[in-house]
Amino acid sequence: MTCAAYSIRGPLMLAARRSSDVFASSKSCNGKSSVSYPVIQWWSSNCSSFTMRHVASHHHLIVKASATWHSKASATDAATASDERITVLVIGGGGREHALCYALNRSPSCAAVLCAPGNAGIAQSGDATCISDLDISSSDDVISFCRKREVGMVVVGPEAPLVAGLVNDLVKVGIPTFGPSSEAAALEGSKDFMKKLCDKYNIPTAKYRTFTDAVEAKKYVKNEGAPIVVKADGLAAGKGVVVAMTLDEAFEAIDSMLVEGSFGSAGSLVIIEEFLEGEEASFFALVDGTNALPLESAQDHKRVGDGDVGPNTGGMGAYSPAPIVTDELKRTVMESIIIPTVKGMSTEGCKFVGVLYAGLMIEKKSGLPKLIEYNVRFGDPECQVSYPSPVSSIHFCRGTNKKFHKIDFKNKI
Incomplete structure (x- = not known):
């Protein structure tokens, strides 16, 4: 099945960030200093060139980083990197992080998976070694741990460390990290920031x-x-x-x-x-700062009580894909919401790299999507229903010279 990568210009890149050329941009975003980061994985602008299977829907998107990586590295370097096995540190301790650890642990490119702080379920399953005493709110502690354990890549699960700038700090010292900078994470960290961006770039919202x-x-x-x-x-x-x-x-x-x-x-x-009347859905896209690739949709059960009653929560359960998100609606979401956001963030000097998770309302009266909110990471509980399959393994890939090696997903979108 062909899956278009929506390109503002050029082919799509996505990956863990590295320290090389970190300070490529000195533009400010909302009064803050912002930097742009290089990326490791190049995606072809035509997804039909590879099979999209979802071991865990977006899990295969996590990419391999290596200490010698550079965008002009040779094909030989790329082949060598694809054979390397690295230790991955997952930050967080919820169901989302367990789903990430589950998929990472089944990758032939992973030598070991660590999770901080992790939880009892992760520890019992053997999907990762839990590091319960690592203070993930301290960048210095995380950096020290990564150096001591020779961590090859960090994957940040929760929003709080992203907004606090953990990715910025790790990248600055050369530790490849998957996730947006704190400046770009303002899309989730401040609803006012998100709304003003929508106003400025004509993104449909309430x-x-x-x-x-x-x-x-x-x-x-x-x-x-x-x-x-x-x-x-x-x-x-x-x-x-x-x-x-x-x-x-x-x-x-x-x-x-x-x-x-x-x-x-x-x-x-x-x-x-x-108040918008309609049906809510979550929509996920991979973003490299300039371009975006649509992933799968999901719907969660927000209300605390059975029968969809009571106050909203972070999510009591979920299922994927969302029946209401048709192929036509996916195109509409990409063209009217995701791409204008990516382009707007780039223009503002806050290039977004990572998973962009749009909370949508499909309006009853028009059938069209409006943006309710943005999240800047994998969804929880959505991540758990997107990634349960043990069939495939994650392919950590390293692309060079704008070439893409292999990423497999299960469940075509």
């Missing part, structure tokens, strides 16, 4: 206003009416969104965030957003 004052926020809500959505600007473990069906529920959410500080600094700015 109408909104941002507030720091509870009184003004309530005035706006009263004028707009219910149902309406109240969101904390920052990271809140998937719990910072309240779909208020009444004005009282909206007022309560506003007070909780802006007056009571229930989410700390993450809730010091709130986004009041129009």
